[in-house]
Structure formats: C-alpha cells, structure tokens
Amino acid sequence: GPTLRLVLGDQLDPQHPWYREPRPDVVYLLLEMRQETDYVVHHAQKVIAIFAAMRDFARQLKAAGHRVRHVAIDDASNRQSLTANLDALIAHYGASAFEWQLPDEWRLDAQLSDWAARQAIACRAVDSCHFYTARGDAAELFAGRKQWLLEHCYRQLRRRHGVLLDADGNPEGGQWNFDADNRQPWPGNPPEPVDSRPRHDHSALWRQIEAAGVVTMGESQAAEFRWPLNRAEALQQLDGFIEHALPHFGAYQDALSGKSWRLFHSLLSFALNVKMLNPREVVQRAEQAYRQGRAPLAAVEGFIRQILGWREYVRGVYWARMPGYTESNALGHDRPLPHWFWTGDTGMACLSAAIGTSLRQAYAHHIQRLMVIGNFALLAGLDPQQLHRWYLGIYIDAFEWVEAPNTLGMSQFADGGLLATKPYVSSAAYLDRMGDHCKGCRYDRKAKTGERACPFNALYWDFFERQSERLRGKHRLAMVYKNLDKMTPAARAALREQAAATLARIETL
Ligand code: FAD
Structure with missing residues (x-):
C-alpha cells in the first residue's frame, strides 16, 4: 500500500523537501477537524484562514501531480479527531507506512507520537524544515542558567547565520541592538502604509464552518477577507511591507495609536506561522533592503530581532518547559476575565481599541498585546490560564508554541521571570507617552484616586505592593520599590482602596 503523509494546518510550506517530485506511492492528507477548531474558542477569521489555506494547498499539490486526500469539516467520512481519522484512512488505503512533520505544538506532538507507537506499520517523523533552531537548542544554550x-540567543544566531554582520564579523553599525532609537510615539506622519494583503470572498466556506457547528468569536469578515491564502500572496504582502512599512518599523515599533490599528507592523505572523513564508527569506529580504539603502539599520535590526531573535527564542523556551508550562501561575492570580474581553465594551480607550481591533481583525500589534491588554491583565491579577486560552483563540497567528511563552512568560510573569527580567507593567503615564488614547478617554490619566482616575494608576502601585514579597528583591525593580516606600502610609492606603474599588467594578470599567 501507499505511504500516507500528514500535512497539518500550520505546515503549508510548498518548498518542503516532501514535494520535490510527485510520487504515485504517496498520498498527502489534509484534515479539517473539530479537534482542531474546538481545543479553545477561536476567532472566526482564524478558522477561515487556516481551512481556506489548507484547501488552496491541497489544490496546488494536486495541480503539481501529487495524490491528495482532503477531508472537509463537513465530510461524511470525517471522524473529527486526528487519530480516528488516521485509523480510518490507513485502513481505507491499506497504507504500509505513515509519515508526519514534527508538530510545533506539544499537544499534537504527544498525540501523534503516542498513536504512532501503537501502529503495526512503519511510522516516521521528519523535520518541518522551517526554523533556524532545533527544538532542544535553547535548553542546551541556557543549561544551568x-x-x-x-540577547544571548539572538547574538549567537546572528553570528551563526551571518545576519547583519560587517566584513570583520562584527555587528553591522557596531551595535547588536538599536532599541534606544526605536521608542517613538507616532505623530500621524509618515502616513500609515498601504495594506498589501489580498482580498477574498470566503462566504461559502464560512457558511460551511457555521453549519458544522463550530463555535467562534470575533467578526468573520468573510466577504472581504484579508489574510493570505498561499505563498504567492504572502510574498506579495512581504514585498509591500519591505517597501512601505519597514523603513519606519523601528521608530514606531512601540507606538500606540487610535488612528492606525497596524501602524508599521508587518502583519506577517500568520503567513510565517503556517509556514507559507520561511523566516530566512523574510530576514534576508529585510537585510537586503538595508544593504540597498532602502531602510535604516535601526529599523532592519529591530525587525530581524523579532524573527531571528524572539520567534526562535520563545520556541526554545516552549520545548524546554513543556509539558507543564501552560499551567504556570507564579503570582497566584485567579480573577476571571471580565466579559468585555469578548466585546471590547469598556470605557478605557486604550483597551477598547486593542480588544476591538482584536475582534475585528483577529490581530493586535505587539504593544497592544503586551502593554495594553497584558498590562491590564497582570495589574488586575487575571487568571493566567484563562488569559492564555483567550490569546490562543483570538489571534490569527496564535499557536501554542509562540503564544504561551509570550502570554505566560513575557506578559504575565507567570513563569516567575524565566523570560522577562521584570514584569511588563506600566501606569497611565507610559500609555500616554507612547499613544494618543488618553486624550479621548473617559478616565483621567493623571489622577490616581477618585471616580475618574485611570484604573492603570492605582492598580499599578497596588500590584507592586501586593507582590512585594516576590518582586522586591529584583534588581530592575529597585526604583519602583524606592518610590513606593517614599509614599506615606495614608497615600498607600488610598491607592489600595482605589484598586479594590476598581476591581470590584471590573465588569463595568
Ligand atoms: P511584527 O511586529 O511585524 O514583527 C515581525 C515578526 O516577528 C512577527 O510576524 C513574528 O513572527 C515575529 N515576532 C515579533 N514579536 C515576537 C514575539 N514576541 N515572539 C515571537 N515572535 C515575534 N506572536 C505570534 O506569532 N503568535 C501568538 O500567538 C502571539 N501571542 C502573543 C501574546 C502576547 C501576550 C504577546 C505580548 C505577544 C504575542 N505574540 C505572538 C508576539 C507578537 O505580538 C506577534 O508576533 C506580532 O504582534 C505579530 O504581528 P506582526 O506580524 O505584524 O509582527
């Protein structure tokens, strides 16, 4: 019988060595399943984007002469679970071997390897040939630390892969890091870059998903869908980013604005995470733009740091710490998420914009995820596991290997500070400096107490006071605790009361 090869929904890389030439003895399997739509509640656009891209991938493989079995979400033969479908398909084809690409999520990795160990036919996993690093690299690099x-991981990768180095092998421009140049608010100029994403009408697919009973959140935007379907579209989007947005990426990387939901971010995370694009080509294109004088070094370095640095690094953390990492809750937080996480209906302008954009676009940029939504969640002591499931569901690019270290580690400090040297939190002053939301907000960014005081202010001080035992000793927090200690007991008590009152009415903030 033939060899069956499984292609997961985030393994849509037409350049993988598997597809070099069609083989009559190989059948590729693409399976749309409730198992994958239901492990958390996902954004409608995420389900549409992945299914549409899988269908397009199946079409492309067939057109190139490969044998393909695509099982649609409403196919009568669909058993809706991965292992039940594999059992049925192996019997159906009388398959003599089964192969899969190493999944990026622990959940699927465990499911597939457990299942494979019980099979009588030959089973074999191959690399997905996507990342710069192997799963275990970070654990090795950081052993004992x-x-x-x-920074440690990033510099090593720059050297190893010869990225942004000068002729002597030193960092281009004499520095590894240009973050200091990259912290400007956006004044509305230069104008927001053009959105170079495609447009598709996925109404029929969306009806099919709904009819199958899949529960989702957010707006489907099915009739005017903007996420890429395949590698060709993703490459066009990359071109548009390099030309229009990359030159300004660095300067406004940390900015927030009510006038632009994407600012100068690339919107490439979906294409990267489902492997339509390879990180090497994205990094090379950015470096080339610098070499050709089309983008400044600080912008290009800042962008490359995200992909060659953060993206590889969080993956390493994930594999070193799974299973178990998703349960971490070092600060003992347990407050349920307020209902407005699913509606955006809050008077806090920055949060309303960040959550509103998330629901409309299945996207929010990094600073919205980290310094608005994550910041509030950490200050308010929201349950990190509930928050993790929310992030894992709502974003178009959310896959656990990248979402969990970002949410639980970087954003919520739930791993006790493995990734982040200090909690990423701020009061209203930072949000006001980096963005323009405070101006039109119901709350007063300057007030710490009283009805109209911005909730971030009292919650900020209350957080550090509440977590004093765990956080006081941290070197990078010395200033915070010095300022807290300088306050009079009455001032501290007023902040404590304000924070308690704020949390008591969290549903109506
Ligand atoms: P750009 O700002 O244009 O950056 C370029 C690329 O760099 C991104 O496409 C992404 O591949 C990579 N990148 C940037 N920052 C990070 C990071 N911190 N970790 C890993 N890769 C990074 N990213 C995801 O891909 N999936 C997630 O589920 C996810 N969840 C997050 C949750 C929280 C709480 C936070 C704070 C961040 C999360 N991120 C996640 C990281 C980052 O916010 C997104 O990668 C980014 O916003 C995607 O938009 P973009 O493509 O426009 O990114």
Whole structure:
C-alpha cells in the first residue's frame, strides 16, 4: 500500500523537501477537524484562514501531480479527531507506512507520537524544515542558567547565520541592538502604509464552518477577507511591507495609536506561522533592503530581532518547559476575565481599541498585546490560564508554541521571570507617552484616586505592593520599590482602596 503523509494546518510550506517530485506511492492528507477548531474558542477569521489555506494547498499539490486526500469539516467520512481519522484512512488505503512533520505544538506532538507507537506499520517523523533552531537548542544554550536572556540567543544566531554582520564579523553599525532609537510615539506622519494583503470572498466556506457547528468569536469578515491564502500572496504582502512599512518599523515599533490599528507592523505572523513564508527569506529580504539603502539599520535590526531573535527564542523556551508550562501561575492570580474581553465594551480607550481591533481583525500589534491588554491583565491579577486560552483563540497567528511563552512568560510573569527580567507593567503615564488614547478617554490619566482616575494608576502601585514579597528583591525593580516606600502610609492606603474599588467594578470599567 501507499505511504500516507500528514500535512497539518500550520505546515503549508510548498518548498518542503516532501514535494520535490510527485510520487504515485504517496498520498498527502489534509484534515479539517473539530479537534482542531474546538481545543479553545477561536476567532472566526482564524478558522477561515487556516481551512481556506489548507484547501488552496491541497489544490496546488494536486495541480503539481501529487495524490491528495482532503477531508472537509463537513465530510461524511470525517471522524473529527486526528487519530480516528488516521485509523480510518490507513485502513481505507491499506497504507504500509505513515509519515508526519514534527508538530510545533506539544499537544499534537504527544498525540501523534503516542498513536504512532501503537501502529503495526512503519511510522516516521521528519523535520518541518522551517526554523533556524532545533527544538532542544535553547535548553542546551541556557543549561544551568536561572534566567534565559533573548540577547544571548539572538547574538549567537546572528553570528551563526551571518545576519547583519560587517566584513570583520562584527555587528553591522557596531551595535547588536538599536532599541534606544526605536521608542517613538507616532505623530500621524509618515502616513500609515498601504495594506498589501489580498482580498477574498470566503462566504461559502464560512457558511460551511457555521453549519458544522463550530463555535467562534470575533467578526468573520468573510466577504472581504484579508489574510493570505498561499505563498504567492504572502510574498506579495512581504514585498509591500519591505517597501512601505519597514523603513519606519523601528521608530514606531512601540507606538500606540487610535488612528492606525497596524501602524508599521508587518502583519506577517500568520503567513510565517503556517509556514507559507520561511523566516530566512523574510530576514534576508529585510537585510537586503538595508544593504540597498532602502531602510535604516535601526529599523532592519529591530525587525530581524523579532524573527531571528524572539520567534526562535520563545520556541526554545516552549520545548524546554513543556509539558507543564501552560499551567504556570507564579503570582497566584485567579480573577476571571471580565466579559468585555469578548466585546471590547469598556470605557478605557486604550483597551477598547486593542480588544476591538482584536475582534475585528483577529490581530493586535505587539504593544497592544503586551502593554495594553497584558498590562491590564497582570495589574488586575487575571487568571493566567484563562488569559492564555483567550490569546490562543483570538489571534490569527496564535499557536501554542509562540503564544504561551509570550502570554505566560513575557506578559504575565507567570513563569516567575524565566523570560522577562521584570514584569511588563506600566501606569497611565507610559500609555500616554507612547499613544494618543488618553486624550479621548473617559478616565483621567493623571489622577490616581477618585471616580475618574485611570484604573492603570492605582492598580499599578497596588500590584507592586501586593507582590512585594516576590518582586522586591529584583534588581530592575529597585526604583519602583524606592518610590513606593517614599509614599506615606495614608497615600498607600488610598491607592489600595482605589484598586479594590476598581476591581470590584471590573465588569463595568
Ligand atoms: P511584527 O511586529 O511585524 O514583527 C515581525 C515578526 O516577528 C512577527 O510576524 C513574528 O513572527 C515575529 N515576532 C515579533 N514579536 C515576537 C514575539 N514576541 N515572539 C515571537 N515572535 C515575534 N506572536 C505570534 O506569532 N503568535 C501568538 O500567538 C502571539 N501571542 C502573543 C501574546 C502576547 C501576550 C504577546 C505580548 C505577544 C504575542 N505574540 C505572538 C508576539 C507578537 O505580538 C506577534 O508576533 C506580532 O504582534 C505579530 O504581528 P506582526 O506580524 O505584524 O509582527
């Protein structure tokens, strides 16, 4: 019988060595399943984007002469679970071997390897040939260290892969890091870049998903769908980013604005995470733009740091810490998420914009995820596991290997500070400096107490006071605790009361 090869929904890389030439003895399997739509509640656009891209991938493989079995979500033969479908398909084809690409999520990795160990036919996993690093690299690099610093991993990868180095092998421009140049608010100029994503009408697919009973959140935007379907579209989007947005990426990387939901971010995370694009080509294109004088070094370095640095690094953390990492809750937080996480209906302008964009676009940029939504969640002591499931569901690019270290580690400090040297939190002053939301907000960014005080202010001080035992000793927090200690007991008590009152009415903030 033939060899069956499984292609997961985030393994849509037409350049994988599997597809070099069609083989009559190989059948590729693409399976749309409730198992994958239901492990958390996903954004409608995420389900549409992945299914549409899988269908397009199946079409492309067939057109190239490969044998393909695509099982649609409403196919009568669909058993809706991965292992039940594999059992049925192996019997159906009388398959003599089964192969899969190493999944990026622990959940699927465990399911497939457990299942494979019980099969009588030959089973074999191959690499997905996507990342710069192997699963175990970070664990090896950081063996014995208490803190896992991005910088360490990033510099090593720059050197190893010869990225942004000068003729002597030193970092281009004499520095590894240009973050200091990259912290400007956006004044509305230069104008927001053009959105170079495609447009598709996925109404029929969306009806099929709904009819199958899949529960989702957010707006489907099915009739005017903007996420890429395949590699060709993703490459066009990359071109548009390099030309229009990359030159300004660095300067406004940390900015927030009510006038632009994407600012100068690339919107490439979906294409990267489902492997339509390879990180090497994205990094090379950015470096080339610098070499050709089309983008400044600080912008290009800042962008490459995200992909060659953060993206590889969080993956390493994930594999070193799974299973178990998704349960981490070092600060003992347990407050349920307020209902407005699913509606955006809050008077806090920055949060309303960040959550509103998430629901409309299945996307929010990094600073919205980290310094608005994550910041509030951490200050308010929201349950990190509930929050993790929310992030894992709502974003178009959310897959656990990248979402969990970002949410639980970087954003919520739930791993006790493995990734982050200090909690990423701020009061209203930072949000006001980096963005323009405070101006039109119901709350007063300057007030710490009283009805109209911005909730971030009292919650900020209350957080550090509440977590004093765990956080006081941290070197990078010395200033915070010095300022807290300088306050009078009455001032501290007023902040405590304000924070308690704020949390008591969290549903109506
Ligand atoms: P750009 O700003 O244009 O950056 C370029 C690329 O760099 C991104 O496409 C992405 O591949 C990579 N990148 C940037 N920052 C990170 C990071 N911190 N970790 C890993 N890769 C990074 N990213 C995801 O891909 N999936 C997630 O589920 C996810 N969840 C997050 C949750 C929280 C709480 C936070 C704070 C961040 C999360 N991120 C996640 C990281 C980052 O916010 C997104 O990668 C980014 O916003 C995607 O938009 P973009 O493509 O426009 O990114």
